[in-house]
Amino acid sequence: MLPKKVVIIGGGPAALTAAIYLRRGGASATILEKEALGGQIADCPKVDNYPACPSISGLELADKMANQAMELGAEIELDEALSLQKEGGLFSVKGNYGTYTADAVIIANGAKHAHLGVPGEDRLSGRGVSYCAVCDGAFFKNQETVVIGDGNSALQYAILLSSLCKKVTVLTLFDRFFGEESLAKTLSSLQNVEVIHNASTTEFLGENKLEKVLYLDKVGSETKEAPCQGAFIAIGQKPDNDRFRPLVELDKGYIVTDETMATLTPGLYAAGDTRVKKIRQVVTADSDGAIAALSALSYLKNQS
Ligand SMILES: Cc1cc2nc3c(=O)[nH]c(=O)nc-3n(C[C@H](O)[C@H](O)[C@H](O)COP(=O)(O)OP(=O)(O)OC[C@H]3O[C@@H](n4cnc5c(N)ncnc54)[C@H](O)[C@@H]3O)c2cc1C
Known part of the structure:
Protein backbone atom coordinates (compact mmCIF):
# COMPACT_ATOMS: atom_id res chain seq x y z
CA MET A 1 0.00 0.00 0.00
CA LYS A 112 4.37 37.51 8.93
CA HIS A 113 5.91 40.85 9.91
CA ALA A 114 3.39 43.43 11.05
CA HIS A 115 3.54 46.78 9.27
CA LEU A 116 3.23 50.18 10.91
CA GLY A 117 1.02 51.48 8.12
CA VAL A 118 2.49 54.99 8.15
CA PRO A 119 3.35 57.18 5.12
CA GLY A 120 6.56 56.27 3.33
CA GLU A 121 6.76 52.74 4.77
CA ASP A 122 5.71 50.83 1.66
CA ARG A 123 7.36 53.24 -0.78
CA LEU A 124 10.75 53.00 0.96
CA SER A 125 10.53 49.29 1.75
CA GLY A 126 13.70 47.77 0.27
CA ARG A 127 15.14 51.28 -0.03
CA GLY A 128 16.15 51.57 3.60
CA VAL A 129 13.03 50.32 5.34
CA SER A 130 13.35 46.65 6.32
CA TYR A 131 11.77 44.05 8.59
CA CYS A 132 14.84 41.82 8.98
CA ALA A 133 18.13 42.99 10.46
CA VAL A 134 19.81 39.64 9.84
CA CYS A 135 18.98 39.82 6.15
CA ASP A 136 19.66 43.52 5.54
CA GLY A 137 21.79 44.80 8.45
CA ALA A 138 25.08 44.42 6.57
CA PHE A 139 23.91 46.95 3.94
CA PHE A 140 24.16 49.65 6.60
CA LYS A 141 27.71 49.06 7.83
CA ASN A 142 29.10 52.22 9.49
CA GLN A 143 25.85 54.04 8.81
CA GLU A 144 23.03 55.24 11.04
CA THR A 145 20.01 53.03 11.63
CA VAL A 146 16.75 53.14 13.55
CA VAL A 147 15.00 50.16 15.15
CA ILE A 148 11.28 50.48 15.86
CA GLY A 149 9.80 48.16 18.48
CA ASP A 150 9.98 47.16 22.12
CA GLY A 151 10.05 43.34 22.23
CA ASN A 152 12.69 40.62 21.86
CA SER A 153 12.99 41.03 18.11
CA ALA A 154 13.64 44.77 18.40
CA LEU A 155 16.20 44.19 21.15
CA GLN A 156 17.96 41.49 19.15
CA TYR A 157 17.96 43.62 16.01
CA ALA A 158 19.42 46.62 17.88
CA ILE A 159 22.17 44.49 19.48
CA LEU A 160 23.11 43.02 16.11
CA LEU A 161 23.08 46.41 14.35
CA SER A 162 25.19 48.05 17.06
CA SER A 163 28.06 45.77 16.03
CA LEU A 164 27.79 46.95 12.41
CA CYS A 165 26.50 50.50 12.44
CA LYS A 166 27.87 53.84 13.52
CA LYS A 167 24.75 54.61 15.53
CA VAL A 168 21.52 52.79 16.33
CA THR A 169 18.47 54.66 17.59
CA VAL A 170 15.71 52.54 19.12
CA LEU A 171 12.19 54.01 19.17
CA THR A 172 9.72 52.39 21.55
CA LEU A 173 6.04 53.28 21.77
CA PHE A 174 5.79 53.15 25.56
CA ASP A 175 8.14 53.91 28.44
CA ARG A 176 9.96 50.56 28.54
CA PHE A 177 10.93 47.37 26.74
CA PHE A 178 8.69 44.30 26.92
CA GLY A 179 11.36 41.76 25.91
CA GLU A 180 13.77 39.69 27.99
CA GLU A 181 15.54 41.60 30.74
CA SER A 182 18.93 40.14 29.79
CA LEU A 183 18.61 41.54 26.25
CA ALA A 184 17.54 44.97 27.55
CA LYS A 185 20.55 44.93 29.89
CA THR A 186 22.94 44.07 27.05
CA LEU A 187 21.44 46.86 24.96
CA SER A 188 21.86 49.45 27.70
CA SER A 189 25.59 48.66 27.87
CA LEU A 190 26.20 49.49 24.20
CA GLN A 191 27.82 52.86 23.58
CA ASN A 192 26.48 53.53 20.10
CA VAL A 193 22.82 52.83 20.95
CA GLU A 194 20.35 55.55 21.88
CA VAL A 195 16.95 54.47 23.21
CA ILE A 196 14.04 56.90 22.85
CA HIS A 197 10.94 55.81 24.74
CA ASN A 198 7.38 57.12 24.19
CA ALA A 199 8.10 57.65 20.51
CA SER A 200 5.35 56.98 17.99
CA THR A 201 6.72 56.61 14.45
CA THR A 202 4.72 58.77 12.05
CA GLU A 203 6.54 58.79 8.69
CA PHE A 204 9.53 57.57 6.69
CA LEU A 205 11.08 60.27 4.53
CA GLY A 206 13.50 60.19 1.60
CA GLU A 207 13.47 60.84 -2.12
CA ASN A 208 14.59 57.48 -3.50
CA LYS A 209 16.24 56.16 -0.36
CA LEU A 210 15.41 56.50 3.31
CA GLU A 211 16.84 59.65 4.84
CA LYS A 212 15.00 60.04 8.14
CA VAL A 213 12.29 58.71 10.39
CA LEU A 214 9.77 61.12 11.89
CA TYR A 215 8.29 60.32 15.29
CA LEU A 216 5.96 61.95 17.75
CA ASP A 217 7.52 62.49 21.15
CA LYS A 218 4.45 61.54 23.18
CA VAL A 219 5.68 63.34 26.29
CA GLY A 220 6.44 66.68 24.68
CA SER A 221 3.76 66.22 21.94
CA GLU A 222 6.35 67.33 19.43
CA THR A 223 7.33 65.76 16.10
CA LYS A 224 11.04 64.95 15.95
CA GLU A 225 13.31 63.29 13.40
CA ALA A 226 15.95 60.59 13.49
CA PRO A 227 18.29 60.81 10.48
CA CYS A 228 19.20 57.34 9.21
CA GLN A 229 19.92 55.27 6.13
CA GLY A 230 18.23 52.12 7.46
CA ALA A 231 15.13 51.54 9.58
CA PHE A 232 14.16 48.15 10.94
CA ILE A 233 10.56 47.59 11.96
CA ALA A 234 10.12 44.90 14.63
CA ILE A 235 6.63 45.39 16.00
CA GLY A 236 5.44 41.81 16.00
CA GLN A 237 3.79 39.34 13.74
CA LYS A 238 0.45 38.98 12.03
C1 LIG B 1 13.77 38.32 14.79
C2 LIG B 1 13.21 37.13 15.51
C3 LIG B 1 13.91 36.58 16.56
C4 LIG B 1 13.40 35.46 17.24
N1 LIG B 1 14.14 34.92 18.24
C5 LIG B 1 13.75 33.77 18.85
C6 LIG B 1 14.58 33.11 19.80
O1 LIG B 1 15.68 33.59 20.13
N2 LIG B 1 14.14 31.95 20.34
C7 LIG B 1 12.94 31.39 20.00
O2 LIG B 1 12.62 30.31 20.50
N3 LIG B 1 12.13 31.99 19.10
C8 LIG B 1 12.49 33.17 18.52
N4 LIG B 1 11.69 33.79 17.59
C9 LIG B 1 10.34 33.22 17.36
C10 LIG B 1 10.41 31.99 16.45
O3 LIG B 1 11.20 32.29 15.32
C11 LIG B 1 9.01 31.56 16.03
O4 LIG B 1 8.23 31.32 17.17
C12 LIG B 1 9.06 30.29 15.19
O5 LIG B 1 9.87 30.47 14.05
C13 LIG B 1 7.67 29.86 14.76
O6 LIG B 1 7.79 28.79 13.91
P1 LIG B 1 6.62 28.36 12.90
O7 LIG B 1 7.13 27.17 12.18
O8 LIG B 1 5.35 28.26 13.63
O9 LIG B 1 6.43 29.59 11.93
P2 LIG B 1 7.44 30.45 11.02
O10 LIG B 1 8.80 30.42 11.59
O11 LIG B 1 6.75 31.75 10.87
O12 LIG B 1 7.47 29.68 9.64
C14 LIG B 1 6.37 29.70 8.78
C15 LIG B 1 6.83 29.46 7.35
O13 LIG B 1 5.69 29.30 6.52
C16 LIG B 1 5.89 29.98 5.28
N5 LIG B 1 4.56 30.31 4.75
C17 LIG B 1 3.68 31.23 5.22
N6 LIG B 1 2.54 31.22 4.51
C18 LIG B 1 2.69 30.26 3.56
C19 LIG B 1 1.84 29.77 2.53
N7 LIG B 1 0.60 30.23 2.34
N8 LIG B 1 2.33 28.81 1.70
C20 LIG B 1 3.59 28.31 1.89
N9 LIG B 1 4.43 28.75 2.86
C21 LIG B 1 3.98 29.69 3.69
C22 LIG B 1 6.72 31.18 5.65
O14 LIG B 1 7.44 31.67 4.52
C23 LIG B 1 7.62 30.61 6.75
O15 LIG B 1 8.84 30.11 6.21
C24 LIG B 1 12.15 34.91 16.89
C25 LIG B 1 11.42 35.48 15.83
C26 LIG B 1 11.94 36.58 15.15
C27 LIG B 1 11.16 37.20 14.00
Whole structure:
Protein backbone atom coordinates (compact mmCIF):
# COMPACT_ATOMS: atom_id res chain seq x y z
CA MET A 1 0.00 0.00 0.00
CA LEU A 2 1.27 3.48 -0.84
CA PRO A 3 2.10 5.65 2.18
CA LYS A 4 -0.55 8.16 3.20
CA LYS A 5 0.16 11.65 1.96
CA VAL A 6 0.43 14.62 4.26
CA VAL A 7 0.95 18.15 2.98
CA ILE A 8 2.49 20.64 5.38
CA ILE A 9 1.90 24.31 4.62
CA GLY A 10 4.98 26.30 5.64
CA GLY A 11 8.64 25.41 6.12
CA GLY A 12 9.50 26.82 9.55
CA PRO A 13 10.33 24.93 12.76
CA ALA A 14 6.77 23.61 13.29
CA ALA A 15 6.60 22.26 9.73
CA LEU A 16 10.09 20.77 9.74
CA THR A 17 9.49 19.01 13.06
CA ALA A 18 6.15 17.71 11.79
CA ALA A 19 7.90 16.37 8.68
CA ILE A 20 10.48 14.54 10.81
CA TYR A 21 7.73 12.86 12.86
CA LEU A 22 5.62 12.03 9.80
CA ARG A 23 8.49 10.41 7.94
CA ARG A 24 9.49 8.40 10.98
CA GLY A 25 5.84 7.36 11.29
CA GLY A 26 5.76 6.06 7.71
CA ALA A 27 3.70 8.80 6.03
CA SER A 28 4.90 10.88 3.13
CA ALA A 29 5.51 14.54 3.96
CA THR A 30 5.41 17.31 1.39
CA ILE A 31 6.37 20.74 2.64
CA LEU A 32 5.05 23.75 0.71
CA GLU A 33 7.24 26.77 1.47
CA LYS A 34 6.65 30.06 -0.29
CA GLU A 35 9.99 31.73 0.51
CA ALA A 36 12.86 29.85 2.16
CA LEU A 37 12.99 26.95 4.59
CA GLY A 38 13.50 27.91 8.23
CA GLY A 39 10.80 30.51 8.79
CA GLN A 40 11.19 33.45 11.13
CA ILE A 41 14.02 31.97 13.14
CA ALA A 42 16.28 32.26 10.11
CA ASP A 43 16.07 36.05 10.73
CA CYS A 44 17.37 35.74 14.28
CA PRO A 45 21.08 36.52 14.74
CA LYS A 46 21.56 34.37 17.81
CA VAL A 47 19.28 31.86 19.50
CA ASP A 48 20.19 31.43 23.15
CA ASN A 49 17.23 29.45 24.38
CA TYR A 50 17.13 26.34 22.21
CA PRO A 51 18.14 23.31 24.31
CA ALA A 52 21.41 21.59 23.40
CA CYS A 53 22.37 24.31 20.89
CA PRO A 54 23.57 27.30 22.95
CA SER A 55 24.37 30.49 21.00
CA ILE A 56 23.48 29.06 17.62
CA SER A 57 22.53 31.39 14.77
CA GLY A 58 18.89 31.12 13.72
CA LEU A 59 19.93 30.24 10.19
CA GLU A 60 22.14 27.38 11.35
CA LEU A 61 19.39 26.02 13.59
CA ALA A 62 16.92 26.19 10.69
CA ASP A 63 19.42 24.46 8.37
CA LYS A 64 19.92 21.64 10.84
CA MET A 65 16.16 21.06 11.09
CA ALA A 66 15.69 21.22 7.33
CA ASN A 67 18.57 18.79 6.69
CA GLN A 68 17.17 16.31 9.20
CA ALA A 69 13.71 16.46 7.59
CA MET A 70 15.13 16.08 4.07
CA GLU A 71 17.45 13.22 5.06
CA LEU A 72 14.38 11.40 6.34
CA GLY A 73 12.71 11.87 2.96
CA ALA A 74 10.55 14.95 3.33
CA GLU A 75 9.77 16.52 -0.04
CA ILE A 76 10.04 20.24 -0.51
CA GLU A 77 7.97 22.27 -2.96
CA LEU A 78 8.79 25.97 -3.25
CA ASP A 79 5.23 27.13 -3.65
CA GLU A 80 2.66 29.19 -1.80
CA ALA A 81 -0.53 27.56 -0.58
CA LEU A 82 -3.25 29.83 -1.91
CA SER A 83 -6.33 27.89 -0.89
CA LEU A 84 -7.40 24.67 0.74
CA GLN A 85 -10.38 22.40 0.08
CA LYS A 86 -11.62 19.04 1.30
CA GLU A 87 -13.79 16.84 -0.89
CA GLY A 88 -14.65 13.16 -0.45
CA GLY A 89 -12.12 12.78 2.37
CA LEU A 90 -9.27 14.16 0.28
CA PHE A 91 -7.64 17.57 0.69
CA SER A 92 -6.42 19.67 -2.19
CA VAL A 93 -4.05 22.56 -1.68
CA LYS A 94 -3.91 24.98 -4.59
CA GLY A 95 -0.54 26.64 -5.11
CA ASN A 96 0.94 28.99 -7.67
CA TYR A 97 2.59 26.12 -9.53
CA GLY A 98 0.24 23.20 -8.96
CA THR A 99 -2.42 21.51 -6.88
CA TYR A 100 -1.30 19.15 -4.15
CA THR A 101 -3.62 16.41 -2.90
CA ALA A 102 -3.32 14.93 0.56
CA ASP A 103 -5.00 12.60 3.03
CA ALA A 104 -4.22 15.03 5.84
CA VAL A 105 -2.86 18.58 6.04
CA ILE A 106 -0.89 20.45 8.67
CA ILE A 107 -1.01 24.25 8.48
CA ALA A 108 2.27 25.59 9.85
CA ASN A 109 2.47 28.90 8.04
CA GLY A 110 3.58 30.93 11.06
CA ALA A 111 3.03 34.64 10.98
CA LYS A 112 4.37 37.51 8.93
CA HIS A 113 5.91 40.85 9.91
CA ALA A 114 3.39 43.43 11.05
CA HIS A 115 3.54 46.78 9.27
CA LEU A 116 3.23 50.18 10.91
CA GLY A 117 1.02 51.48 8.12
CA VAL A 118 2.49 54.99 8.15
CA PRO A 119 3.35 57.18 5.12
CA GLY A 120 6.56 56.27 3.33
CA GLU A 121 6.76 52.74 4.77
CA ASP A 122 5.71 50.83 1.66
CA ARG A 123 7.36 53.24 -0.78
CA LEU A 124 10.75 53.00 0.96
CA SER A 125 10.53 49.29 1.75
CA GLY A 126 13.70 47.77 0.27
CA ARG A 127 15.14 51.28 -0.03
CA GLY A 128 16.15 51.57 3.60
CA VAL A 129 13.03 50.32 5.34
CA SER A 130 13.35 46.65 6.32
CA TYR A 131 11.77 44.05 8.59
CA CYS A 132 14.84 41.82 8.98
CA ALA A 133 18.13 42.99 10.46
CA VAL A 134 19.81 39.64 9.84
CA CYS A 135 18.98 39.82 6.15
CA ASP A 136 19.66 43.52 5.54
CA GLY A 137 21.79 44.80 8.45
CA ALA A 138 25.08 44.42 6.57
CA PHE A 139 23.91 46.95 3.94
CA PHE A 140 24.16 49.65 6.60
CA LYS A 141 27.71 49.06 7.83
CA ASN A 142 29.10 52.22 9.49
CA GLN A 143 25.85 54.04 8.81
CA GLU A 144 23.03 55.24 11.04
CA THR A 145 20.01 53.03 11.63
CA VAL A 146 16.75 53.14 13.55
CA VAL A 147 15.00 50.16 15.15
CA ILE A 148 11.28 50.48 15.86
CA GLY A 149 9.80 48.16 18.48
CA ASP A 150 9.98 47.16 22.12
CA GLY A 151 10.05 43.34 22.23
CA ASN A 152 12.69 40.62 21.86
CA SER A 153 12.99 41.03 18.11
CA ALA A 154 13.64 44.77 18.40
CA LEU A 155 16.20 44.19 21.15
CA GLN A 156 17.96 41.49 19.15
CA TYR A 157 17.96 43.62 16.01
CA ALA A 158 19.42 46.62 17.88
CA ILE A 159 22.17 44.49 19.48
CA LEU A 160 23.11 43.02 16.11
CA LEU A 161 23.08 46.41 14.35
CA SER A 162 25.19 48.05 17.06
CA SER A 163 28.06 45.77 16.03
CA LEU A 164 27.79 46.95 12.41
CA CYS A 165 26.50 50.50 12.44
CA LYS A 166 27.87 53.84 13.52
CA LYS A 167 24.75 54.61 15.53
CA VAL A 168 21.52 52.79 16.33
CA THR A 169 18.47 54.66 17.59
CA VAL A 170 15.71 52.54 19.12
CA LEU A 171 12.19 54.01 19.17
CA THR A 172 9.72 52.39 21.55
CA LEU A 173 6.04 53.28 21.77
CA PHE A 174 5.79 53.15 25.56
CA ASP A 175 8.14 53.91 28.44
CA ARG A 176 9.96 50.56 28.54
CA PHE A 177 10.93 47.37 26.74
CA PHE A 178 8.69 44.30 26.92
CA GLY A 179 11.36 41.76 25.91
CA GLU A 180 13.77 39.69 27.99
CA GLU A 181 15.54 41.60 30.74
CA SER A 182 18.93 40.14 29.79
CA LEU A 183 18.61 41.54 26.25
CA ALA A 184 17.54 44.97 27.55
CA LYS A 185 20.55 44.93 29.89
CA THR A 186 22.94 44.07 27.05
CA LEU A 187 21.44 46.86 24.96
CA SER A 188 21.86 49.45 27.70
CA SER A 189 25.59 48.66 27.87
CA LEU A 190 26.20 49.49 24.20
CA GLN A 191 27.82 52.86 23.58
CA ASN A 192 26.48 53.53 20.10
CA VAL A 193 22.82 52.83 20.95
CA GLU A 194 20.35 55.55 21.88
CA VAL A 195 16.95 54.47 23.21
CA ILE A 196 14.04 56.90 22.85
CA HIS A 197 10.94 55.81 24.74
CA ASN A 198 7.38 57.12 24.19
CA ALA A 199 8.10 57.65 20.51
CA SER A 200 5.35 56.98 17.99
CA THR A 201 6.72 56.61 14.45
CA THR A 202 4.72 58.77 12.05
CA GLU A 203 6.54 58.79 8.69
CA PHE A 204 9.53 57.57 6.69
CA LEU A 205 11.08 60.27 4.53
CA GLY A 206 13.50 60.19 1.60
CA GLU A 207 13.47 60.84 -2.12
CA ASN A 208 14.59 57.48 -3.50
CA LYS A 209 16.24 56.16 -0.36
CA LEU A 210 15.41 56.50 3.31
CA GLU A 211 16.84 59.65 4.84
CA LYS A 212 15.00 60.04 8.14
CA VAL A 213 12.29 58.71 10.39
CA LEU A 214 9.77 61.12 11.89
CA TYR A 215 8.29 60.32 15.29
CA LEU A 216 5.96 61.95 17.75
CA ASP A 217 7.52 62.49 21.15
CA LYS A 218 4.45 61.54 23.18
CA VAL A 219 5.68 63.34 26.29
CA GLY A 220 6.44 66.68 24.68
CA SER A 221 3.76 66.22 21.94
CA GLU A 222 6.35 67.33 19.43
CA THR A 223 7.33 65.76 16.10
CA LYS A 224 11.04 64.95 15.95
CA GLU A 225 13.31 63.29 13.40
CA ALA A 226 15.95 60.59 13.49
CA PRO A 227 18.29 60.81 10.48
CA CYS A 228 19.20 57.34 9.21
CA GLN A 229 19.92 55.27 6.13
CA GLY A 230 18.23 52.12 7.46
CA ALA A 231 15.13 51.54 9.58
CA PHE A 232 14.16 48.15 10.94
CA ILE A 233 10.56 47.59 11.96
CA ALA A 234 10.12 44.90 14.63
CA ILE A 235 6.63 45.39 16.00
CA GLY A 236 5.44 41.81 16.00
CA GLN A 237 3.79 39.34 13.74
CA LYS A 238 0.45 38.98 12.03
CA PRO A 239 -1.26 35.70 10.99
CA ASP A 240 -2.43 35.12 7.41
CA ASN A 241 -5.17 32.51 7.61
CA ASP A 242 -8.25 33.89 5.86
CA ARG A 243 -7.43 31.70 2.86
CA PHE A 244 -8.08 28.55 4.94
CA ARG A 245 -11.66 29.49 5.84
CA PRO A 246 -14.16 27.87 6.30
CA LEU A 247 -12.14 24.74 7.12
CA VAL A 248 -10.71 26.40 10.23
CA GLU A 249 -12.08 28.63 12.95
CA LEU A 250 -10.12 31.84 13.52
CA ASP A 251 -9.67 33.94 16.63
CA LYS A 252 -8.10 37.34 15.87
CA GLY A 253 -6.76 35.71 12.71
CA TYR A 254 -5.08 32.79 14.53
CA ILE A 255 -6.29 29.20 14.01
CA VAL A 256 -8.19 27.61 16.89
CA THR A 257 -7.04 24.05 17.73
CA ASP A 258 -7.48 21.63 20.58
CA GLU A 259 -4.47 20.21 22.40
CA THR A 260 -3.97 17.56 19.69
CA MET A 261 -3.59 20.47 17.20
CA ALA A 262 -6.86 19.41 15.50
CA THR A 263 -8.92 22.12 13.80
CA LEU A 264 -12.64 21.87 13.20
CA THR A 265 -12.07 19.81 10.02
CA PRO A 266 -11.11 16.14 10.54
CA GLY A 267 -7.63 15.47 9.16
CA LEU A 268 -6.64 19.15 9.25
CA TYR A 269 -4.18 20.30 11.91
CA ALA A 270 -2.42 23.56 12.73
CA ALA A 271 0.94 23.96 14.46
CA GLY A 272 3.26 26.74 15.58
CA ASP A 273 2.81 30.51 15.58
CA THR A 274 -0.23 30.33 13.31
CA ARG A 275 -2.49 28.94 16.03
CA VAL A 276 -4.06 30.47 19.11
CA LYS A 277 -1.48 30.08 21.88
CA LYS A 278 0.32 32.11 24.50
CA ILE A 279 4.00 31.42 23.87
CA ARG A 280 5.42 31.69 20.36
CA GLN A 281 8.94 30.27 20.36
CA VAL A 282 10.91 27.67 18.41
CA VAL A 283 10.53 25.01 21.10
CA THR A 284 6.78 25.52 21.30
CA ALA A 285 6.51 25.45 17.48
CA ASP A 286 8.52 22.20 17.49
CA SER A 287 6.25 20.77 20.14
CA ASP A 288 3.12 21.68 18.16
CA GLY A 289 4.65 20.20 15.00
CA ALA A 290 5.40 16.89 16.72
CA ILE A 291 1.89 16.70 18.24
CA ALA A 292 0.21 17.64 14.93
CA ALA A 293 2.18 14.95 13.07
CA LEU A 294 1.37 12.26 15.62
CA SER A 295 -2.30 13.27 15.56
CA ALA A 296 -2.31 13.16 11.76
CA LEU A 297 -0.70 9.69 11.82
CA SER A 298 -3.37 8.46 14.21
CA TYR A 299 -6.12 9.99 12.01
CA LEU A 300 -4.68 8.30 8.90
CA LYS A 301 -4.46 4.95 10.69
CA ASN A 302 -8.12 5.17 11.64
CA GLN A 303 -9.07 6.05 8.05
CA SER A 304 -7.42 2.98 6.50
C1 LIG B 1 13.77 38.32 14.79
C2 LIG B 1 13.21 37.13 15.51
C3 LIG B 1 13.91 36.58 16.56
C4 LIG B 1 13.40 35.46 17.24
N1 LIG B 1 14.14 34.92 18.24
C5 LIG B 1 13.75 33.77 18.85
C6 LIG B 1 14.58 33.11 19.80
O1 LIG B 1 15.68 33.59 20.13
N2 LIG B 1 14.14 31.95 20.34
C7 LIG B 1 12.94 31.39 20.00
O2 LIG B 1 12.62 30.31 20.50
N3 LIG B 1 12.13 31.99 19.10
C8 LIG B 1 12.49 33.17 18.52
N4 LIG B 1 11.69 33.79 17.59
C9 LIG B 1 10.34 33.22 17.36
C10 LIG B 1 10.41 31.99 16.45
O3 LIG B 1 11.20 32.29 15.32
C11 LIG B 1 9.01 31.56 16.03
O4 LIG B 1 8.23 31.32 17.17
C12 LIG B 1 9.06 30.29 15.19
O5 LIG B 1 9.87 30.47 14.05
C13 LIG B 1 7.67 29.86 14.76
O6 LIG B 1 7.79 28.79 13.91
P1 LIG B 1 6.62 28.36 12.90
O7 LIG B 1 7.13 27.17 12.18
O8 LIG B 1 5.35 28.26 13.63
O9 LIG B 1 6.43 29.59 11.93
P2 LIG B 1 7.44 30.45 11.02
O10 LIG B 1 8.80 30.42 11.59
O11 LIG B 1 6.75 31.75 10.87
O12 LIG B 1 7.47 29.68 9.64
C14 LIG B 1 6.37 29.70 8.78
C15 LIG B 1 6.83 29.46 7.35
O13 LIG B 1 5.69 29.30 6.52
C16 LIG B 1 5.89 29.98 5.28
N5 LIG B 1 4.56 30.31 4.75
C17 LIG B 1 3.68 31.23 5.22
N6 LIG B 1 2.54 31.22 4.51
C18 LIG B 1 2.69 30.26 3.56
C19 LIG B 1 1.84 29.77 2.53
N7 LIG B 1 0.60 30.23 2.34
N8 LIG B 1 2.33 28.81 1.70
C20 LIG B 1 3.59 28.31 1.89
N9 LIG B 1 4.43 28.75 2.86
C21 LIG B 1 3.98 29.69 3.69
C22 LIG B 1 6.72 31.18 5.65
O14 LIG B 1 7.44 31.67 4.52
C23 LIG B 1 7.62 30.61 6.75
O15 LIG B 1 8.84 30.11 6.21
C24 LIG B 1 12.15 34.91 16.89
C25 LIG B 1 11.42 35.48 15.83
C26 LIG B 1 11.94 36.58 15.15
C27 LIG B 1 11.16 37.20 14.00
